[in-house]
Amino acid sequence: MKKQLYIGILIIAAILPVSCTKNFDRFNTNPNELTDSLLKYDYKYVGAFIPGMLTSLYSTVDWQYQLQQNLNADLYSGFMGIPTPFNSGKNNSNYFMMDWNNWPFKVAFDNVMSGWKLVKDRGEKTRPDLYAVATIIKVASMHRVTDVFGPIPYSKFGSGGFSTPYDSQESIYKAFFAELDQSIQSLTTFDKTNPAGKAQLKPFDLLFGGEYGDWIRFANSLKLRLAMRISFVNETLAKQQAEAAVNNEYGVITDNKKSAMVRSGSGVTVSNSLYVISQEYNDIRMGASMESFLKGYNDPRLSAYFRASGMPGGGFRGIRNGIDIKAKPDYEKFSSLNIERSTPIRVLAASETYFLRAEGAVRGWNMKGDAKALYEEGIRTSFAQYDLGDAGNYLNDAASKPAAYTDPVNALNNVAANAPYLSTITIRWQDADNFETKLERIITQKWISLYPDGEEAWAEFRRTGYPKLFPVVVNYSGGSIPGFINRLPFPPDEYKNNKDEVTKAAALLNGADNGGTRLWWGRP
Template sequence: MKKIILYSIVSVFALASCQKNMTNLNIDTKNPSTAPSYALFSNAQKNLVDYITTPNVNSNIFTLIAQYWTEATYTDESNYNLGNRNIPQNFWNNLYVGALNNFQQAKLLIPNDVTDPAVAKNELEMADIMQVYTYYYLVNTFGNIPYSQANNINKYPFPAYDDAKTVYYDLLNRLDTCINGLNPSAGSFGSADLLYGGDVNSWIKFANSLKLKMAMLIADSDPTTAQKKVNEAINGGVFQSNADNAVFRYTGITPNANPVWVNLIQSNRKDYVITKTLLNPMVALNDPRRSAYYTNQYSGSDIGGTVGVTNTWNNYSNPYFSPITGTIVDPAAPSILLDYAEISFLQAEAVERNFIAGSAETFYNNGVTASIEEWGGSATDAATYLAQPSVAYATAPGGLGAGAIGSTGTNTSTTHWKQAIGLQQYIAYYMRGFDAWTSIRRLYYPAMAVPGSPKSPFPWRYTYPANEATANGPNYQAAKTAMGGDDVTIKLWWMQ
């Protein structure tokens, strides 16, 4: 069985007794100069999940931007200050180096490491799917990005930026190639695959579900292509239950503990509280996920923090704010890359857009139920929740947001289905800040509160890393010009 860590057990004394070649003393047996492809693939998977899961304010503030949490004391990031800690640069570097480069190196080594051509083909497709997933984050965070010349420093030390729309359509094409190239009759990475244990059929479902998700992102900008890709994905087989979810399961033991635990518990930090933006609608709807999302143990009641102002934990003159529950900070808490609830909500939307046949209400109910069960609730809990007129698809009202979105304008075409699906999808996306941010940018719902001291309006994108302007100046300037500037208020190409 393949192992995640490569062990080298070498007896120095045995070598010394067998040979007198002193050059062997220069070989570092504990730090090999090369690694097998499967080890690089495993490492890249873990790196990627760590980066998109961590609440570390130096690299990932999507949970704050999506207003699930707000800061208790130091409020810069809750007020959309991206530059103080150079967050865009850290996020950029993590994904390009820690994830994409490792996947790329694995792909380069697979043809030599794997003797069975069919197995090698499956592994190459899986590595490419993970690259598509990673680029999805980058291109929808920054816009135009290095792509065709990326991760090839020997040939392109100063990579050019590719047009974001061109990148996105190429990612969709790559995903099609990967889906068609996967062979369920052959093996793959085995236990070195930390998502599905090498199960090829699961990877086909994951790739088709990712395709559906990516297609729905362009539903407003290119409905014809979106509809075509959505139907292809569904016909190819998307998630059908929570058993299909793409879940990274942490062991709970350092260095394989969930980074939320690392940053909040191991570091003994009390920096975050649940916001009113999330808490108020959950209380109003009597949401059964409340006890899994946050706790009221200190105040005896549900009290959300105000975004962008000091929300002190130990101010005895006022009630405590509701902090994050132990479920979230468990060192073995799993991290979700893609789940059945999301795919259900997207299909409900696809019905409303006349992309597919079916019942939007059924897909909506499936999404709500899947999320509640995923967070430890029961089917009965979900049925009771959905029976409320304020939650039932046909009667769920809009207007449960927390105020203006804080942007240069709002989408006046917001309809009932956008509000109903948008709110429940937002609640279900908890702890997946990037996906919630993307959904908000796409549906313009639910509304985000204006922070106490905003550094900028609601950010539609990240600014480029500061070092790109100096280390890769001409290409940065070209990208900046093509984007119409380098500002958080610039909408990406798919936003309407």
């Protein structure tokens, strides 16, 4: 019955526009997150909205997450592939864009932005610490939304009326930096003057257990991520923000124990939606590009990330995106994700900050370390996250390269060893390499370490062009996406409920409202 209900919901989502209110300031948070154990605490009038915001960064409702991210960014990142021929085989994976893209927008606005607005209205003056935390969560969520669509409603959110104007992505990023700076300053003051403050945040904090210092480090790390995102379009601002983040007195996340991971706590049970989609729905599998890199590098993270396939001979098998799938059983036995229902949900891990700093060091920025040392520490930290032992042999490997790919079901999907889009980048750092080679090496290892966060991996691929991923085999975009997809078109519900403003927003894109138009920060 559960499977039938899921299929029914997915069919409805694929065919009909999902209802969406016009008034952003009337959005409601998920009432299921306001548990009895939370409501008994003091400050619940402000803090009780924070858990719902955190569990909507990556929706813990499995079918919502599937539409929010799994059937777009997780595929486009190269991390994953689908065995299921949704819509008779024409769907997002091969650039036949479905109406699923209401959900990356809807989950964030319904749950995160609405929760932030309630915290702002109730606690901006009386509980500046909780307001600062909510603002950091807002930026963590909404940068993902703007990185999917480009312009979005932001600065005028919650101002009333029946329509909400869109902001350009450039102005949104500048707002992000200002909001993070203000939140860091506010929390720094609070952390130093309220030694007992942890007890007031802890009941609502599924990320850091109430540790304000960890929230400051997370905000700095987020600022570093966003600074690097704009490095090709505004390097002056990027350098300024990145150096400020790294050299802040609290610094950035450098320890796996301090990584930003959403976990169960305070009466809220966090369920990792990828487990359900992979193990129960059997709708997602390892991607072919991921197989190529991990097998070619003899990378021990292969078995940490994925489960052996049920194909003859076993082993690990990935599905190439954008292929012609006739029937689900053809690919269903390929490698599923090695994720449990209780696996914490990754938001920003320590390994990422090392790779960000390594790139900054290559650019000549003050990143408190040289590029080689930071690059290697990023790999070590990723290995340590999965208890994979010493990374010394891996770091010294100057010969291994990504492997050719063979599809045991359909040879038309194979990638030969001499294919122009098969990467030849090796692992060991070489100081004599030029900027482009160093960038590819950093981003390739960063990409591997980012798994399973397809949202961030897809963004970095669009920003840098790395790692080299396999293009789609079948392209149903009708010519609107000539290469790799750059964005999702604005949600159909916006054209229904916010038509005038979303129509104006199309003019901010510097291109058509389709998947082929490059985002503002995309590499020229």
